[in-house]
Structures are given as C-alpha cells and as structure tokens.
Amino acid sequence: MANRTINLAVLLESTDGEDGVEDLFAVVQMPSMLPRFIALPATSGERTFVMLEDVIKEHIALLFSDSAVVEAACFRITRNADITLDEDVEDILKEIQKELKNRRKKGDIVRLEIEDKMSHTMQMTLRDWLMLTDADIYAVDGPIDATCFGELYHLPDCDHLRYAPLAPQIPxxxxxxxxxxxxxxxxxxxxxxxxxxxxxxxxxxxxxxxxxxxxxxxxxxxxxxxxxxxxxxxxxxxxxxxxxxxxxxxxxxxxxxxxxxxxxxxxxxxxxxxxxxxxxxxxxxxxxxxxxxxxxxxxxxxxxxxxxxxxxxxxxxxxxxxxxxxxxxxxxxxxxxxxxxxxxxxxxxxxxxICTAPHGLKDKFLALIQNEINQSTPEKPGRIIAKMNSLTNKDIIKALYQASNASVQIDLIVRGICCLRPGRPGVSENIRVSSIIGPQLEHSRIFYFQNGGDELLYLSSADWMTRNLENRVEILFPVVQENLKDRLKHILDIHLSDNVNRYILASSGLYRKVRLQGNDMPLASQLYFYEEACRHAAGSHATSIPYIPVTLET
Structure with missing residues (x-):
C-alpha cells in the first residue's frame, strides 16, 4: 500500500446465502489523478462541490456485485520517510536512489488516519491488518489530507477571499x-x-x-x-x-x-x-x-x-x-x-x-541560559527571548525551568511543537509561550539574552530540537552590529505584541488565540513587517500602524 494515498476500507457481507461465511474486507484506492472536489451545476450564483470519496462511496456497490456493502470509510497510512544509511556505505548517491525506490511502499507504517465515523470493527480490522497499535490510529473529523483544500484556493473570481500577495521589497x-x-x-x-x-x-x-x-x-x-x-x-x-x-x-x-x-x-x-x-x-x-x-x-x-x-x-x-x-x-x-x-x-x-552542532551548539545554549541564571536576581531578573520552529530537547527545557525558578523572565515564540509547559507554579511560572500562525510560515530562529545589560543576539539554522542539536550539522552566529541588534529586538518586540495572529500556550497544553481588548489597535506582526518594508523601500520612515510594545526590559 502506497504512502499517504487515500483509500476506502470496505466491509462486505456475502450474499450467496451460505451460513457461516465470514465477512470480507476490501480496499479501494482513490484515483490520485482526479480532483478531490467535483463541481456540481451552479444554482443561484453559488458554487457547490461534492468530494470524490463521497461519489465513490455512493456507487461502491458497483464494484462488488456478489456482496453487500456493510460499510465504506476513508483511511490513509503514513510510512517512515527517513533514509538510514550504513556508515560504511561506499556511494551515498546510489544508495539513496535505491532507498527512494523502496520508501513509497516499503517504509514502516507509523500512522493510520481514519474517518472519525469509521466503526470500531473496521478500525480493529485495519489495525490488525497493518500490524499497528491503538496509539498509531488518528481519527479525523473532516476530510483526510486537508491539503486537498488547495484545489479551492485557486478558483477564479475569488480574489476577495485570498490574502493579497506580497511583493518583496528592496532590503x-x-x-x-x-x-x-x-x-x-x-x-x-x-x-x-x-x-x-x-x-x-x-x-x-x-x-x-x-x-x-x-x-x-x-x-x-x-x-x-x-x-x-x-x-x-x-x-x-x-x-x-x-x-x-x-x-x-x-x-x-x-x-x-x-x-x-x-x-x-x-x-x-x-x-x-x-x-x-x-x-x-x-x-x-x-x-x-x-x-x-x-x-x-x-x-x-x-x-x-x-x-x-x-x-x-x-x-x-x-x-x-x-x-x-x-x-x-x-x-x-x-x-x-x-x-x-x-x-x-x-x-x-x-x-x-560561530558555534556548530553536533559538537558544541547545545552546550553553548545551555551556557547562555546558565549565564542568565547566574546574573538574575528578584530585583534585576535575567531575560531570554527565543524564536524557533519547535522546542523538544529535554536538556534545554530543564535549563529553562531552572532559569524560571531563578526569576529569569522568558518569552518563547514557537510556531510548532513545544514540549515545555509554561506557567506552572514552582516550575515554569516565569515562562510564556507564543505561536504566530499567519499567511507566512514563521521559520526564523532568533535568540536574545540580556546578559546583565550587555545584550547578546544570535541567529541560527537550528531549532531547540534534539535532531538539530545532536544529529545535524548546524550553525549559530552572533549579530554584533548595533543597528542590526536593534532591528532583531524590534522584530521580537512586534511578534510579542501581535494581537491578531498570536496564540498563547496555557499550562494545560492548550492554546488560546489572543483577542483584541477594548480600544486596542489590531497588530498583525506579519502585515506590520511587510508595510514597514514598503515604507523603507519608498524612503519614508513614517509609522502608519500604531502598536503598544512589549518592552524587552523586565
């Protein structure tokens, strides 16, 4: 079975009248060359679509004339896509080419996505057939593989429903x-x-x-x-x-x-x-x-x-x-x-x-966090702001917990996975976690350390993830020119002031969206940065979008 293809699991009941005949189980792969959304004749100016899997379900009995269809439900498997090479491999290129041929249909299955309406019987049948556990099954409330909605994004005459495209400016x-x-x-x-x-x-x-x-x-x-x-x-x-x-x-x-x-x-x-x-x-x-x-x-x-x-x-x-x-x-x-x-x-x-992974980069980050701990007092607390894609490394998380207990004020801007729990008394009460989810994908890695007033700012190719810090070749480099340091602080400041596309991680592990309060002016950080770039490119430094900054000072 191919990786990440949409399939229909079909439960069948024999109609030949024989007693004791077991139910049959079949799989129908959805044709990938057809669109997921099929347009129906327009009525009253509206556009109406039916999904491909619903059409197939409606007519699935045509494929099984000797059996009665009891149930049909969508599922998709995900196979492990990592390529593991032996250290003594002689030709990396040839070995990867060989592995690519095998990956689509031979990689270990690591996830089973199913329709949330699939029966328990069908779920267990799939689980056992694919040799998975209950923890590997993910029920989806809605269409499996939401990337299909990209088909709708490109519909003509719908510009009013799309984000206006960015025209990158001269730096x-x-x-x-x-x-x-x-x-x-x-x-x-x-x-x-x-x-x-x-x-x-x-x-x-x-x-x-x-x-x-x-x-x-x-x-x-x-x-x-x-x-x-x-x-x-x-x-x-x-x-x-x-x-x-x-x-x-x-x-x-x-x-x-x-x-x-x-x-x-x-x-x-x-x-x-x-x-x-x-x-x-x-x-x-x-x-x-x-x-x-x-x-x-x-x-x-x-x-x-x-x-x-x-x-x-x-x-x-x-x-x-x-x-x-x-x-x-x-x-x-x-x-x-x-x-x-x-x-x-x-x-x-x-x-x-510079500093590099896998030799030294994690130790560098731990030393920078420890330095904030050493200089932090309740009267003059330390300060850390870190922006990244994901945070998973347990040594970094433990160090941040220790920093929080030493009164260091910590703001983390983490777009994706975050294994740290903020706001827990005695553990992480001085840590706040934000996530910016907007039209652009937040990908930059920025690290700020107050360092007793002699501020340190770094950029990196690495997130605070174990795979980045221990299993990849990565670079961390300092930004030392004062105007560029000021610019990075400004970028962090605007992100932490976002009240349109920012989510806050609660100690429970759930996110809540930041909402405008009272007379607050809306500030979408991504839109702000684009309009700021346009102003600079036009030679004007006038501020057209007011905002209330979250100061870097504690």
Missing part, C-alpha cells in the same frame, strides 16, 4: 546599492524575507560567478527550488574557471530526488560536490566567496536561518546576514575545510564567533 540595507561586495565590505547587511527580496542573495552568487577577481565559492544547499537561479549561478561560476564547492545534502527529506538531479548537473559543470556526511544531515545555511582585492584576499560570508530556495523565500519568514568580518571569514573557511575532509573528522575546529 533597507541595500537601498541604492549597485555593488553588493562593496556594500558588504563597509558593514554587515541583514535581509528579512519574505518582506524583503531574496534577490540580493541570488545577485551575490551571480556577481561572484562573473567577477574576474573571485577565486572560490563555497556553499551549503539543503532544499533548493526546481529551477534554482543559485544553482545556475554556481554552475556558471565553475564554467568560468572558479573553484566551486557545494555541500549538497542528499538526505533532505522529500527533496532527495530533486537534490540528486542538481548534484549531477553541478558535477557536470565542474563543481566539486560533497554529498554531506553519512550519519548527519548538513542543515547549515552558509555561503563563502573568496575575492582578490589589491594584494589581499577578502572573504564575504552569507549566513541565514532559511534555505537557499527562491520559492520558499516568498512564503517562509527568514533572516539572513552578509558580512566581511575577518573572524567570521576564518570560521567559514574552517567550516568548509572540516566538511570537505581537509581536517580529521575527529578534529572539530576551534571557532572564533
């Missing part, structure tokens, strides 16, 4: 800039996607590919678009005689086939392609350009929280930074030397500014 740090290298050499530059355009990152690699003074380009790639302009630029750079090294993670789940194709094309163009490490996923987002300027070599580095994907950069919120700082350049060089095998695998570089 405020690059207004009027013609030469991106010259701009980076003068100061660190920050980009905030999707409100600010991803084009400068593409321009960075394109300009490097065509610049006669550029010697080398090194970059990690985790997920790239189907027609990636960055990959095109890397290919052209190699064809122009530059040394191009790409760490291309073939094990990026569900992007394996796409990445294999890109790996082949990059190699054909003369790029040196490293397929990542067998036992670890390379999830870091970093690019290094080495350029000759006069009698010296200058290194330009780009680091970010999101993938080098021009498509998702219009949907996901991410923050990235360009820098030409020597210490970051040294670390970037050591990072690529380490991953490409220029150092012994057991020899982890001594970093100057």
């Amino acid at each position: 405020r740090d690059l207004l009027g800039v013609q030469d991106i290298f010259q701009a980076i050499a003068q100061r660190d530059i920050m980009l905030f996607h999707p409100y600010e355009s991803f084009d400068p990152m593409v321009q960075f690699i394109h300009q490097a590919a065509n610049d006669a003074d550029v010697f080398a380009i090194k970059q990690t790639l985790y997920r790239v678009s189907g027609n990636s302009p960055i990959v095109s630029a890397l290919k052209r750079a190699a064809e122009n005689g530059k040394q191009v090294t790409v760490i291309l993670e073939l094990k990026a789940r569900f992007d394996e086939a796409n990445n294999i194709e890109w790996a082949k094309r990059l190699e054909e163009s003369g790029c040196h392609v490293i397929y990542g490490l067998v036992e670890l996923k390379t999830h870091s987002k970093i690019a290094l350009v080495v350029r000759k300027e006069g009698d010296r070599l200058r290194r330009y580095v780009h680091l970010g929280t999101g993938n080098y994907n021009d498509t998702t950069a219009r949907i996901y919120t991410d923050i990235s930074m360009f820098t030409a700082r020597e210490d970051i350049g040294d670390d970037a060089t050591a990072f690529f030397n380490f991953l490409t095998g220029c150092r012994e695998p057991s020899s982890v570089p001594s970093w100057k500014e």
